[in-house]
Amino acid sequence: MNDFAVTERTRVKRIHERGHYDRETVHAVLDAGMICHMGFAVDGSPFVVPTAYWREDDTVYVHGSSASRTLRSLRGGIEVCIAVTHLDGLVLARSGFHHSINYRSVMIFGTAELVEDADEKMAALKAFMDRITPGRWDEVRPPDDQEFKATMVLRVPLEEVSAKVRIGPPIDDDEDYALPCWAGVVPLGIAIGDPIPDPKLADGIPVPDYATNFKLG
Amino acid sequence: MNDFAVTERTRVKRIHERGHYDRETVHAVLDAGMICHMGFAVDGSPFVVPTAYWREDDTVYVHGSSASRTLRSLRGGIEVCIAVTHLDGLVLARSGFHHSINYRSVMIFGTAELVEDADEKMAALKAFMDRITPGRWDEVRPPDDQEFKATMVLRVPLEEVSAKVRIGPPIDDDEDYALPCWAGVVPLGIAIGDPIPDPKLADGIPVPDYATNFKLG
Numbered sequence: 001m002n003d004f005a006v007t008e009r010t011r012v013k014r015i016h017e018r019g020h021y022d023r024e025t026v027h028a029v030l031d032a033g034m035i036c037h038m039g040f041a042v043d044g045s046p047f048v049v050p051t052a053y054w055r056e057d058d059t060v061y062v063h064g065s066s067a068s069r070t071l072r073s074l075r076g077g078i079e080v081c082i083a084v085t086h087l088d089g090l091v092l093a094r095s096g097f098h099h100s101i102n103y104r105s106v107m108i109f110g111t112a113e114l115v116e117d118a119d120e121k122m123a124a125l126k127a128f129m130d131r132i133t134p135g136r137w138d139e140v141r142p143p144d145d146q147e148f149k150a151t152m153v154l155r156v157p158l159e160e161v162s163a164k165v166r167i168g169p170p171i172d173d174d175e176d177y178a179l180p181c182w183a184g185v186v187p188l189g190i191a192i193g194d195p196i197p198d199p200k201l202a203d204g205i206p207v208p209d210y211a212t213n214f215k216l217g
Numbered sequence: 218m219n220d221f222a223v224t225e226r227t228r229v230k231r232i233h234e235r236g237h238y239d240r241e242t243v244h245a246v247l248d249a250g251m252i253c254h255m256g257f258a259v260d261g262s263p264f265v266v267p268t269a270y271w272r273e274d275d276t277v278y279v280h281g282s283s284a285s286r287t288l289r290s291l292r293g294g295i296e297v298c299i300a301v302t303h304l305d306g307l308v309l310a311r312s313g314f315h316h317s318i319n320y321r322s323v324m325i326f327g328t329a330e331l332v333e334d335a336d337e338k339m340a341a342l343k344a345f346m347d348r349i350t351p352g353r354w355d356e357v358r359p360p361d362d363q364e365f366k367a368t369m370v371l372r373v374p375l376e377e378v379s380a381k382v383r384i385g386p387p388i389d390d391d392e393d394y395a396l397p398c399w400a401g402v403v404p405l406g407i408a409i410g411d412p413i414p415d416p417k418l419a420d421g422i423p424v425p426d427y428a429t430n431f432k433l434g
Contacts, residue, residue: 009262014285035318037300039256039265045226048256048265050302050322068231083254085267087407092428096346096357097364101252105267129313139398140313147314169415181356182422186431187410190304198386198400205399211309214403 009109010162020163023058029106029163030055032086032217034132038062039081040112042073053082054128058158060108061115061124066152074112074154082108082156090186093170094179102166102185109160115153124153133210190216226326227379237380240275246323246380247272249303249434251349255279256298257329259290270299271345275375277325278332278341283369291329291371299325299373307403310387311396319383319402326377332370341370350427407433 001023004010012019020026036053039046053062060082066072074080089102115121122143129137143151170183195211218240221227229236237243253270256263270279277299283289291297306319332338339360346354360368387400412428 009264014282035302035304035320037254037256037265037267037302039254039263039298041258041261041263044258044296045326046256046258046263046296046298047226048254048298048300048324050254050300050320052318065231079261079263081256081263081265083265083267085252085254087252089410089413090349090431092350092353094357095360095364096342096354097360097368099346099357101269103252103267107265109262125313129316132307133309136309137313140311140316141393141396141398143312143314147312151314169413169417172417176358177417178419179358180419180422181358182425182428183415183418184424184428185413185415186428187408187413189408189410191404191406191408193306193404193406196306196386196402196404198402200386200389200394201400202395202397205397207401208399211399211401211403214307 004159004161006162007160010107010160012162012164018164018166020165025163025165026106026158026161027055028217029086029104030060030084032104033084034216036062036082036084039083040074040078052128053084054131056124056127060156060158061128061153062112062156063125063128063151063153066150068152077111077113080110080112080156087188088167089188091170092183092186094172094176094181094183098170098172100166100170102168104163104165106161106163108156108158110156112154112156115155121153122148125151133208135210136208221376221378223379224377227324227377229379229381235381235383237382242380242382243323243375243378244272245434246303246321247277247301249321250301251433253279253299253301256300257291257295269345270301271348273341273344277373277375278345278370279329279373280342280345280368280370283367285369294328294330297327297329297373304405305384306405308387309400309403311389311393311398311400315387315389317383317387319385321380321382323378323380325373325375327373329371329373332372338370339365342368350425353425353427
């Protein structure tokens with residue numbers, strides 16, 4: 001797989017060795033999450049909205065209510081910046097200055113386009129559920145006409161995109177290694193709990209494997 | 218504590234019962250995290266940047282490198298939107314349409330201002346470290362002049378802000394409760410691992426309690 005072209009906006013300038021432009025890294029960071037932060041401007045005001053997303057090949061999809069102010073703003077095809085961030089650890093150095101965070105992040109610049117074709121839209125919604133909870137689409141009631149209309153799906157092509165990753169221990173100034181101060185990493189990640197059945201769940205319905213063994217990515 | 222005034226931008230319109238404007242809720246959601254997504258426009262392009270933040274009373278601080286394109290853009294006092302989001306669970310309903318996410322989020326609109334006073338800036342940096350790892354400020358080497366200048370601290374007042382929270386089981390359409398489909402919540406949260414000492418750590422330095430028992434909020 002070839003790399004994404006680097007642009008002025010996606011080039012990681014500070015600590016440039018943290019920047020990655022290869023599809024494998026970008027796709028892996030995106031596939032490890034499910035909530036992005038999407039930024040755009042409405043009447044000159046910046047808005048940042050957390051929203052569910054998923055990836056298919058080199059396209060990122062988001063969805064939401066057709067009644068949502070956010071998505072209504074975007075349906076005309078306006079420019080967005082989408083950030084996906086995974087917090088991997090707290091990096092405790094021997095100087096205040098060199099404290100850091102271990103993370104994997106992706107930043108996407110592009111134009112959000114409304115998915116208007118009904119087949120593509122339904123396929124995208126199915127793909128989203130299949131990615132999060134494989135097999136569940138065939139178990140639940142599918143959207144009726146009214147629900148389908150009330151759901152808006154937008155696509156943003158992965159074209160102008162980069163990943164940024166920090167891993168590993170703190171990097172201290174040489175003369176600070178002698179300080180009598182603990183240094184290292186406190187690992188952080190996503191905790192997944194045991195499924196909590198709906199209090200209204202009928203008897204005799206087993207917990208599906210995708211809920212018991214839920215994972216992201 | 219009185220509530221934040223509701224504005225056109227902060228009023229939660231869809232599913233308005235999820236909106237909260239009281240200081241207690243807004244502060245609690247902010248204090249449960251440490252990475253926000255900050256959005257702003259540069260030359261008309263939206264940018265969304267993940268960055269560390271902390272709260273003191275009704276002020277949110279962010280910090281970063283003085284060399285950072287992001288913070289340089291903001292130092293002139295431009296408008297930002299800051300989102301903080303905690304993912305609490307995956308809500309599996311009996312219809313595709315009623316699937317949801319349990320979450321706590323805050324959205325702040327305001328102008329980011331550079332903290333120029335050296336005492337205020339140093340106090341803010343200390344407060345940040347004290348909040349994340351209480352007591353560590355006195356153990357590490359404090360910033361020297363060059364590091365202090367290389368660090369930029371910005372403040373955003375909590376004025377135009379709201380929280381949005383979803384908790385609890387799925388809410389299905391009445392006729393769907395009879396479907397033979399599992400429904401409930403897969404809880405999600407932040408996993409905190411055992412501290413990993415720096416491979417270069419000198420012998421005999423114990424792991425501090427704030428690392429062994431790290432918590433957020």
